[in-house]
Amino acid sequence: MDIQTIMVVGAGQMGAGIAQVHAQSGYYVYLHDVKETQVEKGLERVKKNLTRQTEKGRLTNEEKSEILSRIVPSTELENASKADLAVEAIVENMDVKKKVFKELDECAPPHAILATNTSSLPITEIAAETSRPSQVIGMHFMNPVPVMKLVEIIRGLETSDKVFDAVKQTAESLHKTPVEVNDFPGFVSNRILMPMINEAIYTVYEGVSSPEDIDQVMKLGMNHPMGPLTLADFIGLDTCLYIMETLHDGFGDDKYRPCPLLRKYVKAGWIGKKVGRGFYNYNE
Numbered sequence: 001m002d003i004q005t006i007m008v009v010g011a012g013q014m015g016a017g018i019a020q021v022h023a024q025s026g027y028y029v030y031l032h033d034v035k036e037t038q039v040e041k042g043l044e045r046v047k048k049n050l051t052r053q054t055e056k057g058r059l060t061n062e063e064k065s066e067i068l069s070r071i072v073p074s075t076e077l078e079n080a081s082k083a084d085l086a087v088e089a090i091v092e093n094m095d096v097k098k099k100v101f102k103e104l105d106e107c108a109p110p111h112a113i114l115a116t117n118t119s120s121l122p123i124t125e126i127a128a129e130t131s132r133p134s135q136v137i138g139m140h141f142m143n144p145v146p147v148m149k150l151v152e153i154i155r156g157l158e159t160s161d162k163v164f165d166a167v168k169q170t171a172e173s174l175h176k177t178p179v180e181v182n183d184f185p186g187f188v189s190n191r192i193l194m195p196m197i198n199e200a201i202y203t204v205y206e207g208v209s210s211p212e213d214i215d216q217v218m219k220l221g222m223n224h225p226m227g228p229l230t231l232a233d234f235i236g237l238d239t240c241l242y243i244m245e246t247l248h249d250g251f252g253d254d255k256y257r258p259c260p261l262l263r264k265y266v267k268a269g270w271i272g273k274k275v276g277r278g279f280y281n282y283n284e
């Protein structure tokens with residue numbers, strides 16, 4: 001399958017990164033969000049990342065301009081009519097994702113693949129919203145997308161081999177390493193990572209230690225590049241909570257219950273680095 005043009009739906013931290021790596025590998029990209037301001041913010045994020053690369057001498061200014069010229073801003077989902085592949089990266093909420101997939105199914109050409117960057121939600125359930133479940137697949141990038149090598153690829157019940165191969169090849173063309181995993185809540189990455197983060201939050205909640213010291217333990221003791229609370233802030237505490245809820249509901253096992261402190265922070269709007277406040281204060 002020949003994939004040349006993609007649409008990234010959702011221009012947040014993941015969407016911007018997904019758009020960047022595709023444009024850097026020669027794809028034409030529509031970067032779509034409901035609000036123009038979000039698209040502009042996403043484009044700014046891409047520009048900032050590329051500028052860092054030009055400053056390090058890894059990219060010429062001409063190459064940077066070429067990459068940016070391949071990203072077209074979009075606030076009309078109808079632009080999906082020009083895409084061979086759509087990668088959805090909006091909020092981690094099943095109802096919102098289902099609505100967008102229904103609309104994408106109506107706008108995208110019959111041959112197009114509809115992929116989701118969901119962290120944890122069932123691909124089969126999202127696929128069932130469309131008239132083309134064999135062309136729906138999970139394409140789970142890691143944050144920060146330009147740096148992290150892994151892409152988890154998750155088939156829904158009906159995903160065809162042809163679609164799987166096309167998405168695998170696309171991931172490889174981005175210099176990423178695809179790993180196929182089955183459609184279970186949280187897949188592999190977040191089934192393992194998120195309970196660890198949730199447990200780190202419990203250790204704050206129960207007064208075992210401070211966020212700074214918990215992060216130090218995991219960085220110096222286990223060689224993690226970021227402590228779990230810094231990582232939670234980086235991912236977004238809203239996303240962490242949605243993932244824990246998906247694990248809890250999906251497995252029906254209380255070992256996945258989200259920590260009350262996580263709920264409290266999300267209710268307070270302390271959703272991490274993206275708003276300047278989470279376990280750490282980024283405005284100080």
Ligand SMILES: CC(=O)CC(=O)SCCNC(=O)CCNC(=O)[C@H](O)C(C)(C)COP(=O)(O)OP(=O)(O)OC[C@H]1O[C@@H](n2cnc3c(N)ncnc32)[C@H](O)[C@@H]1OP(=O)(O)O
Nearest residue numbers: 049052119141142143144146147148189190225226231235
């Ligand atoms: C929730 C989910 O569904 C799944 C997930 O994504 S879970 C999250 C997975 N991600 C992680 O676990 C990240 C853990 N953290 C790390 O690996 C590292 O801290 C890090 C790569 C983010 C930063 O590394 P560092 O050594 O502390 O910082 P730094 O030296 O500034 O950066 C290293 C490189 O990353 C780049 N980088 C850092 N942050 C970046 C960002 N947000 N966007 C783009 N590039 C970034 C830097 O430019 C630098 O690039 P070069 O090596 O090419 O010069």
Ligand SMILES: NC(=O)C1=CN([C@@H]2O[C@H](COP(=O)(O)OP(=O)(O)OC[C@H]3O[C@@H](n4cnc5c(N)ncnc54)[C@H](OP(=O)(O)O)[C@@H]3O)[C@@H](O)[C@H]2O)C=CC1
Nearest residue numbers: 010011012013014033034038089090091092118119143235
């Ligand atoms: N954060 C992470 O580390 C990772 C996240 N993911 C997954 O990627 C997805 C996005 O996460 P992330 O980028 O962090 O989230 P962000 O909150 O940074 O970005 C989501 C973007 O989608 C927009 N959006 C919301 N609803 C719609 C819609 N109906 N149509 C178009 N755009 C919409 C949001 O706009 P607005 O703000 O106005 O609502 C926002 O710009 C989630 O499914 C998440 O689980 C996967 C891997 C890692």
